[in-house]
Amino acid sequence: MVQSSVLGFPRIGGQRELKKVTEAYWGGKVSVDDLLAKGKELRAHNWKLQKDAGVDVIPSNDFSFYDQVLDLSLLFNAIPERYTKFNLSPIDVFFAMGRGLQRKATESTAAVDVTALEMVKWFDSNYHYVRPTFSHSTDFKLNTSAGVKPVDEYLEAKALGIETRPVILGPVSYLYLGKADKDSLDLEPISLLEKVLPVYKELLAKLKEAGATEVQIDEPVLVLDLPEAVKSKFQTAYDALVGDNLPQLILTTYFGDVRPNLDAIKSLPVAGFHFDFVRVPEQADEVASILNGKQTLSVGIVDGRNIWKTDFAKATAFVNKVADKVGKDKVIVSTSSSLLHTPVDLDNEKKLDPVIKDWFSFATQKVQEVVTIAKNVSGEDVSEALAANAKSIKSRQESSITTNPKVQERLATVNEALSTRKAPFDERLPAQQAKYNLPLFPTTTIGSFPQTKDIRINRNKFVKGELTAQQYEEFINKEIETVVRFQEEIGLDVLVHGEPERNDMVQYFGEQLDGFAFTTNGWVQSYGSRYVRPPVVVGDVSRPKAMTVKESVYAQSITKKPMKGMLTGPVTCLRWSFPRDDVSQKVQALQLGLALRDEVQDLEAAGITVIQVDEPAIREGLPLRAGKERSDYLNWAAQSFRVATSGVENDTQIHSHFCYSDLDPNHIKALDADVVSIEFSKKDDPNYIQEFSNYPNHIGLGLFDIHSPRIPSKEEFVARIEEILKVYPANKFWVNPDCGLKTRGWEETRASLTNMVDAAKHFRAKN
Incomplete structure (x- = not known):
């Protein structure tokens, strides 16, 4: 046989049981025995199934x-010394290595402050x-x-x-x-x-x-x-x-x-x-x-x-x-x-x-x-x-369901001209500088702000029909105003609306694009207790109507500072979905690029002229071996991004963001974004900074780890920026976190961003 x-x-459980018990343990709501018992229950269920x-x-x-690799590091005692000096329990050493730990001293325990691996x-x-x-x-x-x-x-x-x-x-x-x-x-x-x-x-x-x-x-x-x-x-x-x-x-x-x-x-x-x-x-x-x-x-x-x-x-x-x-x-x-x-x-x-x-x-x-x-x-x-x-x-x-002739006809029109900005970066830059008049070391965030319990409750009520569309819009606008006022208060330079209306950076778009199906319980672990519900590409992709313009326009209407329109890029929408297996990923990415092109142009027409199109998955999609498949991928991946972003004026500033991958500057240079932001806070090899020293456009190397509840001090930010400025020019450097702040709480978000902005002001005063 x-x-x-x-x-x-x-291992997550059909109803995300692992996430719930793990986060309850981190929050002090359940004991370690409760945590271990739930793990045992989930394992037994999976084996019996x-x-x-x-x-x-x-x-x-x-x-x-x-994480299973972290399990092995703990088991094999590959524990850096910084985690061993606090007399933590084994499970807390494990979590500290995974997500960092910052804890004030009590009568019975010493203070702990350690970053994640x-x-x-x-x-x-x-x-x-x-x-x-x-x-x-x-x-x-x-x-x-x-x-x-x-x-x-x-x-x-x-x-x-x-x-x-x-x-x-x-x-x-x-x-x-x-x-x-x-x-x-x-x-x-x-x-x-x-x-x-x-x-x-x-x-x-x-x-x-x-x-x-x-x-x-x-x-x-x-x-x-x-x-x-x-x-x-x-x-x-x-x-x-x-x-x-x-x-x-x-x-x-x-x-x-x-x-x-x-x-x-x-x-x-x-x-x-x-x-x-x-x-x-x-x-x-x-x-x-x-x-x-x-x-x-x-x-x-x-x-x-x-x-x-x-x-x-x-x-x-x-x-x-x-x-x-x-x-x-x-x-x-x-x-x-x-x-x-x-x-x-x-x-x-x-x-x-x-x-x-x-x-x-x-x-x-x-x-x-x-x-x-x-x-x-x-x-x-x-x-x-x-x-x-x-x-x-x-x-x-x-x-x-799988075929849309109009989408296929439009795809046939994609050429180099459609995927090229009207002028190169060195010609676009003066127009953008004149328009925005940003200070040295401009500060911004990556996009999302904390998704509070109140946001999740009201979104769920709206989905269930317990709130009208008008009531939900009023709630979202209040959340947007809270985020905008906070950013103004601490002195950020380029603002975001905080994305309170979005459940996920890919799912949100998948639910509004033709050609996608989406689930209610199709959760997949991304890292730790962070799970996502990838939409499924079931057919040719197109955009029936604007997806983000309303919220961005409202946010811009209540501030004089530049407001970023926030989109997820075509490769990331594809890679963080379950793609079709009956047509090439190139075809799917270019279809997504065309759909997003319409959104970018609608944002610009509505007065949103700083537009961030995130592509954190562009490195993830890179074929694992060098050769023609890899070079072909880099060409069509970059082209799909440029198709999405090239139909704008020179003074419209295109941003993009990348995180949690071993990036090569050449992977992002071909995108021709005006400003890119990169996860950087846990990179401790100085050669990594050097790799980006000749990057031609502007760049923000992320300064704090948003996957950790730990709050860096102003002095820590200053020291980090000083190291970066040894090899990267000050007039090209943006100041930002590693990634979006969706998973963080407001207390740590407020403190971390305040310290980050204060560090930027410190360097402005020196220059």
Whole structure:
């Protein structure tokens, strides 16, 4: 019989139970015992769900209260010294590393003030991981202060009568995805392999002792362009991690093409491999050729990154083709990656158009898909499921919902002229300086202000029909006025309206654009307790009417300072949605660019002439390997942005924002935005500043971490700006936070922004 497996399941709960209990713990409303009990409950639910569906290989240790990479750093004692001096409990050390901690002294506890570790995107997904941070003094060892998580959760499942396969991030990926701490910048993290391997070996031995016969060990960096010095480490690592007292290892990779790195793994003494054949089906022949006859091949054929139903006929044919090469007894049918990146359960969607809903498959349904395909390949009778699936696939292919001839006709008009500003930046700049007359070190924010409980309650009332449109508009206008007056009070130079009407920076637009469907419970974890509900691109995209003009015009009408119109860029709208898989992403991005072009021009016509079009996902979408696919992507991604923003006058100032990615200035130079703002507060490598020193347009390097409740002092802002000004010219530098302030409270927002503005005034006085 062909087995079925799942590489990981969403940990958030179908009703966001994890978010609620975690934030309650941070707020002091529940105890640590309550927090841990809810985690145990969620894990049990997920394991039972998979077992009841008939999954043969069920994962454990795929759960985390914040981030699975951070879990490993805590377990392996890769804890920078700044977190160890406050005598915090293990769970509070964990959260401090993830989100920072600032706490006043009490009679029984000392004051705590520590920033978070750097957070970056997990490959080309919208999930953010907490980057491991190493130094010459890192002392790898099993930190058992909170137990041994992979072992404890394996035993937890076993006590429920469920055998699981623990999941662990592999040693090469763990080190390669990490960074050197600011006091050890000469350190290459991969050089620590010999130090960390004994700890991996000890952990694996404990799992074997607990009864685990097999471990899924993830090495996702195998889909990257790896230096030879890193490739050579795989043999070293896995020779050390195989032995009689250790469980067998299934080396797992996903999100891309492993073929350029096959030589690094073809001789490894592992029990099997997993590859992503949704992303790269054409790698099947070559990866099958490295098996030694005893090794299994886990075939990632159910998409762990999107919500479209798997075509059972095509998937079965593919698995059969692979089985013909390696033997049916060596094949496992699996998800392409962890299902962390998909919503939990389609059955929770009660308002979706039933025609469109029939095309979707969320994590719970994908579990069943894996089982059905495995049964079909094994020769079991699943004819009823096959017939229903074929009907759904045909329905989508033939639906008029997916096609709009007018959009396709307009798309054919896109050319270089449509995506080029009327004049280059050095000619636009004088017109903008004359129009806005901004001071040196102009201050602004990224867009959103705190989404208070009152805002959420009133939005929910409006959705339920408990408020009229007029009542809701009056409420929103009061919120806008509060934000505008606050910004004027503290002295910000370019204002925002605060976005109180918006539920999410992509969902809000998806709900107003033709070609999108949206969910009520389709939550996906972005980082920590931050979840998003990605809309779904189901057809050709267009804008039926203005989306943001009313609120922006009202905000501008109550202040004399420049008011930014706030939009989400075409690539980010695409990447933070579930895109179509039946047309190229280039086509979808350009359609979005045209829709946003209409909005930009309407804003300008209404008197909003500072317009920010955010593209934080532009780096995220970059193909993982260098080559033609990457250069093509950079061309069409930049073009879609320019299509959206180039139809304006020279004195209209276009801004854009980028965050939580390893940016290259060349990725944003091609956008030709007048001002860009970049997440920067947790970057501690001075070379990163240097990379932007010759950026031709104006730039704001973000000065405080909005994902942390911590409040930086004025002196901290001053010190940070001083470091930046050593390599970046003062006349091009804007002062702003890392990102939007939606997730923060008003008290910390007021204090942080006040200190930031005071620091800008300090430098104006010096210049």
